[in-house]
Amino acid sequence: MTDKNIIWHKVLDDKKELPEGRVKTVTAAHKGICLTHYKGKFSALDNRCPHQGGPLGEGSIENGLLRCPWHGWDFDPCTGHPPGGYDDGIDTFPIKEENDAIFVGLEPEKPHETTVSDIMVETMINWDVTKVFGMVGHSNLGFADAMRRQEEKGNLNFYGIRHEGAAAFAASAYGKLTGKPAACFSIAGPGATNLYTGLWDAKVDRAPILAITGQVKTQVVGTGNFQEVDLVQGFNTVAEFNQRIQRDSRHAELMSLAIKHAILKRDVSHLTLPDEIQELKASSRAKAKTSKNRITPLTIAPPKEAVDEAVKLIKKAKRPVIIMGHGARNHKKEVVKFAERLNAAVLTTFKGKGLISDDHPLGGGVLGRSGTPIASWFMNECDLLIVFGASFSNHTGITPKKPIIQVDFDPLALSKFHQVEVAVWGEISRTLEIFQEEIKGETSAINPRNEIAARWKIWKEEKTKRLSETSDKGISSIAIFEAMNKVTPENAVMCVDVGNNAYSFGRYFEPKNQDFLMSGYLGSIGFALPAAIGAWAAVGNSRPVIAVAGDGGVCQYLAEITTLVNYNMPVKLIIINNNELGKISKEQRAGEFEVWKTALSNPNFAEFAESCGAWGKRVEHQEDLEQAMKELYDQSKPSVLEIIADVNLI
Incomplete structure (x- = not known):
């Protein structure tokens, strides 16, 4: 030179x-x-x-x-x-x-030449997949560099997490909240296998998600190379769309198909990229794809014969009850409007908690093990159940002893576990339009509003009695959630873990206009904190994001508090600390086993949060609870409120 x-x-x-x-x-x-x-x-x-x-x-x-x-x-x-x-x-x-x-x-660096990864990332962005959670490593550097270029242009946000499992949970929560896929990103081998639990969470809860994994170089695949796992084979059971990118693949088209499958199937799509493919120079003819005219409108009308049967049952029902599941999330206003015209009480599954406010005159709360006696009473007293977007899990306990009309976008979900009287395949909002046109106000339903109010009065009197139960060992769950009822912002997104904290949350927290995210069918411990990362990526600072977790769950991904700090995500994390896997202890007793290996040794979570750069506070006395919660919600930075609780007062 x-x-x-x-x-x-x-x-x-x-x-x-x-x-x-x-x-x-x-x-x-x-x-x-x-x-x-x-x-x-x-x-x-x-x-x-x-x-x-x-x-x-x-x-x-x-x-x-x-x-x-x-x-x-x-x-x-x-x-x-x-x-x-x-x-x-x-x-x-x-x-x-x-x-x-x-x-x-x-010598001066040569100008960047467009790579296969550039084409694929641009395609991803064109399909509105702009949030990526993951970890950059040695077998995904080429694809990561393509994302870096797009992030510098303001087209994409990449959130580096501390464990790939948290990345998959964050992307799953994003999909549950928005109905759109986010991506989780990992290296080959152990990084990819760490995604697995969060991907199953998305799959069974029907959340669209895109998994992108690095892979060792093609020439050593199958030789037992360092960190080599057959990822296509390994992801076969969880991924609806599952492909390894090759040198001669139609790269933009594969990315488009992956995202299309995730959206339409509400499922997992997985692409794995061998190391040498990621930096391969793209053909001069290669262009990024867009989503234009690639997805048909989803406003599917139900078959006429199903509508006729459903309308006949609805017209003659005197005590109809509507149940909304998570699948009705994007149609909650239309369902509530239909209920108001029909004079029907509205219950929700636990995954559907908050789709109708508890203070709505037709709202009957959550049904099932995490629910209220109001909801179960109305289900047992009804003469017709109209179920929208629910999957009839054992946890929810929708009785098969009542006549049922089930409406769902997925024909395989209809009559999945037992035969129902009328199975209606159609998009929920479109189906409701047709129901209302056919019913024309001709119903026999009795106004249930006074009964609903009376049942809420009975339940609130019971909660008041439970609120008086105190202990020297810690604060009761009902006191915790009663304080939350008073001060939690009405527009918050709330992410819930599993265990006794979740059961108490479902039973005692009274939703107004909040959205709720949880690991529903999979019921995976550790969901709440990484889910809050995904929720914040979806709503930013436009809405408060709150995570509620027990001490057992939060420790699964405790290091993600540093992720909150790193990206200045003002998530509010409430940790209920009783030094025990309380739900497992309860199950051991119920099964007549010895209580064994459920005691926990915990850090001071508030001090741990402060050591990470977050705000932290510990509460040990009930009289300090409400004020501490107000302080938590007033913080403008990542914040942790640790509450010492009595494991027996749930």
Whole structure:
């Protein structure tokens, strides 16, 4: 290279930083340099050993030779030549000293050439997948670099988490809240397998999600290479769409198909990219794809015969009850409007909690094990159940002894566990339009509003009695959630874990206009904190994001508090600490087993939060609870409120 082509890069502010006889890795522009100091001379060599790519700057000078730290090959520390006349030497670069600083001269970097990863990331963004949660590592660097370029343009947000399982849960929560896919991202091998639980959470709760994993180089697939796992085979059971990207793949089309499957199937799509494919230069003809005219409208009308049967039952029902599940989330206003015209009480599943406010005159609360006696009473007294977007899990306990009309977008969900009287396949809002047109106000339903109010009065009197139960061991769950009822913002997004904290939350917290996210069918412990990361990515600072977790659940991903701090996510985390896996202890007693291995040794969670850079406070007395919760919600930074609770007062 000529002097005119050289650009000088300062790599040491003071040459004393590198003593005689030592080597060091430095970076000039994007180039890794092995800087050596030998016999009073500074030299700059390519940092990559030509054999295995070992970082020579991490090696040492032994007997006058630079030794590769990976396999021990020797090179002259000034010229880069190997001893013995071999031709596998190392490139060197010019050096200059100015005022004790060391500079390395390089030719100008060549302009970036579009890669396969660039095309795929741009396609992803065109399909509105702009939130990615994951961890950058050695087998996904090319794809990560393509995302970096798009993030610098403001087209994408990447959130680096501390565990890939948290990335999958965050993306799952994002999908549950928005109905749109986010991506989770990992390296090959263990990084990819760590995604698995969160992907199953998304799959069974019908949340769209895109998983992107790195992979070892194609030439060593199947040889037992370091961190090699057959990811296509490994993801077969969880992924609806599951492909390995190859050199001759239609790269933009595969990304489009992956996202289309995730959206339409409300399921998991997985793409894995071998290391060498990620930096492959794209063909000059390769273009990113868009979603234009790639997805049909989903406003599917139900078959006429199903409508006729359903309308006949609805018209003659005197005590109809509506049940909303998570699948009705995007149609809650239309369902409530229908209930008001029909004079029907509205119950929800636990996953559907909050789809109708508890203070709505037709709201009967949550049905099932995490629910209220109001909901179960109305179900048992009804003469018709109209079920929207619910899956009839054992946890919810929708009785098969009553006539049932079930409406769902997925025909396989209809009559899945037992036969129902009328199975209606259609998009919920469109189905409701047709129901209302056909019913024309001709119903026999009795106004249930006074009965609902009376039942709420009975339940609130019972809650008042339970609220008086106190303990020296900690605060009762009902006191915790009663305080939350008073001060929690009405527009919050609330992420709930599993265990006794979740049961008490379902039973005692009275929703108004909040949204609720939980690990429903999978019931995975540890969901709440990473889910809050996904929820914040969806709503930003436009709505408060609150996570409620027990001490057992939060410890699964406790390090993600540092993720909240790193990205300044003002999530409010409430930890109910009773030093026990309380639900498991209860199940052991119910099964007539000994209570065994459920006691926990916990840190001071408030102090741990503060050590991470978050706000933290611990509450041990009930009289301090409401004020502490107000302080929590007033914080403008990531915040943790630890509440010492009595495991027996749930």
